[in-house]
Amino acid sequence: NAGVTQTPKFQVLKTGQSMTLQCAQDMNHEYMSWYRQDPGMGLRLIHYSVGAGITDQGEVPNGYNVSRSTTEDFPLRLLSAAPSQTSVYFCASRRLASTDTQYFGPGTRLTVL
Amino acid sequence: GQQLNQSPQSMFIQEGEDVSMNCTSSSIFNTWLWYKQDPGEGPVLLIALYKAGELTSNGRLTAQFGITRKDSFLNISASIPSDVGIYFCAGQRTGNQFYFGTGTSLTVIP
Numbered sequence: 001n002a003g004v005t006q007t008p009k010f011q012v013l014k015t016g017q018s019m020t021l022q023c024a025q026d027m028n029h030e031y032m033s034w035y036r037q038d039p040g041m042g043l044r045l046i047h048y049s050v051g052a053g054i055t056d057q058g059e060v061p062n063g064y065n066v067s068r069s070t071t072e073d074f075p076l077r078l079l080s081a082a083p084s085q086t087s088v089y090f091c092a093s094r095r096l097a098s099t100d101t102q103y104f105g106p107g108t109r110l111t112v113l
Numbered sequence: 114g115q116q117l118n119q120s121p122q123s124m125f126i127q128e129g130e131d132v133s134m135n136c137t138s139s140s141i142f143n144t145w146l147w148y149k150q151d152p153g154e155g156p157v158l159l160i161a162l163y164k165a166g167e168l169t170s171n172g173r174l175t176a177q178f179g180i181t182r183k184d185s186f187l188n189i190s191a192s193i194p195s196d197v198g199i200y201f202c203a204g205q206r207t208g209n210q211f212y213f214g215t216g217t218s219l220t221v222i223p
Contacts (some may be wrong), residue, residue, distance in 0.1 A: 004155070031209065042117070042201060042213035043156070050209065058210060090155050102211070104155025 002026055004105035006091050009036075012111045013081045021076040022106050023091030029103075030096035036071065036087040043090065049074055050096055056088040081112045117202055119214035127222050133190040134217045136202030142212075144205040145178050145185040150216075151198045159200075160187070192221050 007022045014033040022079065033048035035058075045058030063085060065077040074093075078085060088109050094102040119136045126132060136145070144163055148156035160171050162178035162185060169176055175188045185202055202214040 033209075035213075036207055040215055042119075042215045043203075044213070045210055048209055056209075059212075092155070101158055101161075104157070106153070 004091055004093055006089075008107050008108060009100035009106065010109050011017070012113065013078075014092050014113050015082060017081050018077070018079050018102065019081065021078075021089055021110070023043075023074045023076065023105060024072050025091075025093040026072065027093065027103070028071060029093035032068065032091065032093045033058070033101075033102075034052070034066065034074070034076045034083070035095075036085075037088050038088060045074065046089075057078045081110075083112045084113045086110060117199075117204055117212055117214035118180070119202055119217050119219060122215070123218040123220070125220045125222065126192055128192060128194060130192055132192055132196070132219060133186065134188075134200060135184060135186045136214045137184045138204060138205075138212075139183070140204075140206065141182040142204035142206055143182070146203040146205075146211070147174075147185070147187045148201045148203060149198045166175055174222050181185065189219075192219075194221050194223055197221050 004025045030051045034046040035043040037043050044060045046064050047066040049055045055066050088107050090107050091105040092102045117138050146161050147159045152155040160176040165182050166176040173190045177186045199216045199218050201216050204213045205211050
């Protein structure tokens with residue numbers, strides 16, 4: 001049982017490049033989400049999903065796309081990276097019926113030059 | 114977007130001292146959570162609170178859900194070096210969105 005895994009751990013992009021941050025969980029959790037963490041800002045919700053085929057926007061969705069084709073995977077896509085997207089990105093999952101135990105991945109540190 | 118204000122922003126304490134931190138919001142929340150984040154890791158849940166006035170402990174940690182439902186407090190007693198990290202509060206009103214505080218960085222000096 002690996003929990004929530006994220007790849008890559010580090011990434012450097014040039015402005016305008018695209019990439020996908022991967023997130024997978026093996027706990028059969030319905031709910032998955034993406035956060036970004038910036039200094040002095042705490043964690044802010046980007047997008048979330050309550051099940052395969054269902055996604056919704058969070059607090060800061062602009063510049064990011066998501067899809068949920070399986071229960072296990074929830075990739076985050078940056079179509080045209082901007083320096084403002086330099087951040088640490090965390091994926092999290094939990095059972096839909098639970099409001100508390102949200103398991104976080106180890107994070108992806110992204111730098112956009 | 115909703116921001117939760119945490120204070121203090123950082124703390125430097127001697128090993129064995131007690132620690133107090135709090136989180137305030139302009140909005141009412143139905144659930145308050147406290148997380149700890151170690152360097153290079155994701156946040157880990159410490160305590161969850163579901164009712165106004167609720168006081169819950171987890172070992173040396175005690176957290177309270179404020180009566181007004183707009184604040185929460187976390188206390189750590191007899192701090193040890195492994196308490197070092199960033200502590201975040203998070204609040205939930207309804208639905209599936211959690212709002213996180215700005216974090217309190219704790220340094221414990223042996």
